Amino acid sequence: MAVSGQEPWLDGNAGRLVRPYQVSGGRTRPAHPLNLLSLVKATGREAAPRHGPEHARILELCRRAPVPVAELAAHLRLPVAVTKVLVADLIDHGAVQTRHPGAATDPSDPIVLEALLDGLRQRL
Amino acid sequence: MACGNACDDEFPAAAKVLVAGGFGVGKTTFIGAVSEITPLSTEELITAASVGTDSLAGVAGKSTTTVAFDFGRITVDARHVLYLFGTPGQERFWFLWNELSNGALGAVVLVDTRRLTGSFEAVDFFERRGIPFLVAINEFDGAFRYEPEEVRAALRLGPDVPVVPCDARAARSATSVLVALVRHLLARAVSSRPV
Numbered sequence: 046m047a048v049s050g051q052e053p054w055l056d057g058n059a060g061r062l063v064r065p066y067q068v069s070g071g072r073t074r075p076a077h078p079l080n081l082l083s084l085v086k087a088t089g090r091e092a093a094p095r096h097g098p099e100h101a102r103i104l105e106l107c108r109r110a111p112v113p114v115a116e117l118a119a120h121l122r123l124p125v126a127v128t129k130v131l132v133a134d135l136i137d138h139g140a141v142q143t144r145h146p147g148a149a150t151d152p153s154d155p156i157v158l159e160a161l162l163d164g165l166r167q168r169l
Numbered sequence: 170m171a172c173g174n175a176c177d178d179e180f181p182a183a184a185k186v187l188v189a190g191g192f193g194v195g196k197t198t199f200i201g202a203v204s205e206i207t208p209l210s211t212e213e214l215i216t217a218a219s220v221g222t223d224s225l226a227g228v229a230g231k232s233t234t235t236v237a238f239d240f241g242r243i244t245v246d247a248r249h250v251l252y253l254f255g256t257p258g259q260e261r262f263w264f265l266w267n268e269l270s271n272g273a274l275g276a277v278v279l280v281d282t283r284r285l286t287g288s289f290e291a292v293d294f295f296e297r298r299g300i301p302f303l304v305a306i307n308e309f310d311g312a313f314r315y316e317p318e319e320v321r322a323a324l325r326l327g328p329d330v331p332v333v334p335c336d337a338r339a340a341r342s343a344t345s346v347l348v349a350l351v352r353h354l355l356a357r358a359v360s361s362r363p364v
Contacts, residue, residue, distance in 0.1 A: 073214070080271065081211075082183045082252060111180050113252065115240055119209035124235050126214045144180040146272060153358040157182060157249065158274075162351045164245030168344050 068099050073126050075133035081125060082146045084111035085132055090140040099123065099131055104140060111144065181250045186350065187269055189256040189294070190279035191287020195307045195337035196255040197239050199279060202343040204241025204253060212237050213265055236262045238269065243347075251347075256291070266294060275354050276302035277346055279337065282315045285323050292324055303331040303353055305346045 087108045092100040099121055106112050106120055118128035135141040188196045200208045212235035239255035254269050270276070276295050280288040288304075295302040306320055315323075317332035326332065333349050336342040 081254070081268065082185055082272065084180050084183055086179060113183060115211045115252070115254070116209060116242070119211040119240070122212075124212045124214045142179075146183040146185070153361060155355060155358045157184065158351055158355045158358060160249050161184060161245055161251060161274075162348065162355060164249060165243070165251075165344060165348045165351060168243070169341055169348065 068097055068123065069127045069130040072130045075126075075129040077133040077136050077143070078145075079114055079129045079132055079143065080145065081115040082113045083132075084113055084144045084146070085117060085135075085141050086111040086143075087141055088139060090138065092135065092140055093138050096134060096138070100135060100140075103128075103131060103135060107141065181244075181248050184249065184251050185254060185273045186251060186347065187254050187256055187273050187276040187300075188279065189276055189288075189291035189302075190307075191281065191284055191291070194279045194281045194284075194287060195309075196279055199277070199305075199307070199335075199337040199343050199346075200239050200241040200253045200255050202338055202340045203243060203347060205244060206242050208239045208241045208255075210237045210239055213268070236265055238265065263294070270295075270298060270300055273300060275350050276300055277350055278302050278304045279307050279335075280304055280320060280324070281307055281309060282320065283309070285320070289324065292326065301350075301354055301357055303333060303346070303350050305333050305335045305337075307337045308334055 085103070085107045087104045092104055102121060103117055106117055114128055114132060115125060117132070118125045121128060121131075123131075132141065132143065136143060188199055190196055197208055214235055236257050238257050241253045243251040243253070245251050254273075256266055256269055276291075278288055278291045278295065292302070292304070294300075304320060304324065304326060306315065306317065308314065317334065320326075321330070321332050331349055331353050333346055335346045
């Protein structure tokens, strides 16, 4: 599809129309740096009374094992940017711990690559 | 939250591989074939502003729309999880590619030999950003079979870019593409290591 400055960016391919800021109180910038693969794990502390049902749902989803932001967003059916704001609220409250992907994102780390290669080969 | 290496046990290392290619080339099928979960669809906000600046500042409260991208998961072992992200096909959503490719190990560019041009842009994107990738020829039923070297020439790929055939519907075939990608990354990592 050709793209030009004049072309409408909103059409049938662009997904649903949303007002996703309601759940985040209009905020689109998380108070903590998070990316798609930031892993989120509940600490066991409950959400605060000021938090909404989406905050509680995040805690439910990452109660047992760390879950990346992208996966939380998919389960919540909320855009990633909004999910990040909610996760940041929970960090501030001490209800979740997060972890950024570290060494595993360095494509030049042979130790990680060897582990991935071994694991993938076993699936063949 | 900074946590150092002390709490490694609870958090596996999360690696990311992108699955790119033209519209309808089989990206979601590929992810579904290798993923241990049904591919999930995640949405990111898209606004007129984000196409130019990827900034959402100042748009709060306005109606906006979203672009969806698929992802899947492979728990490689107790310590390593591999996430696969499918890139959105439409060109105007490429602002999202920057976030998706940030920290990615590498990419699989799927090509359909009936529409080779559909994957040109993906090849160009990864070349420009120096993200290692391989090209996997998705052999659809009835598709004309090109030799890997013909595809290499048509896409003007460098000699170091692996070109492999695959059936994106088959778990074994799609997994072997990932094995080929990791081998490629490993070869690069070893050859670029300081001696």
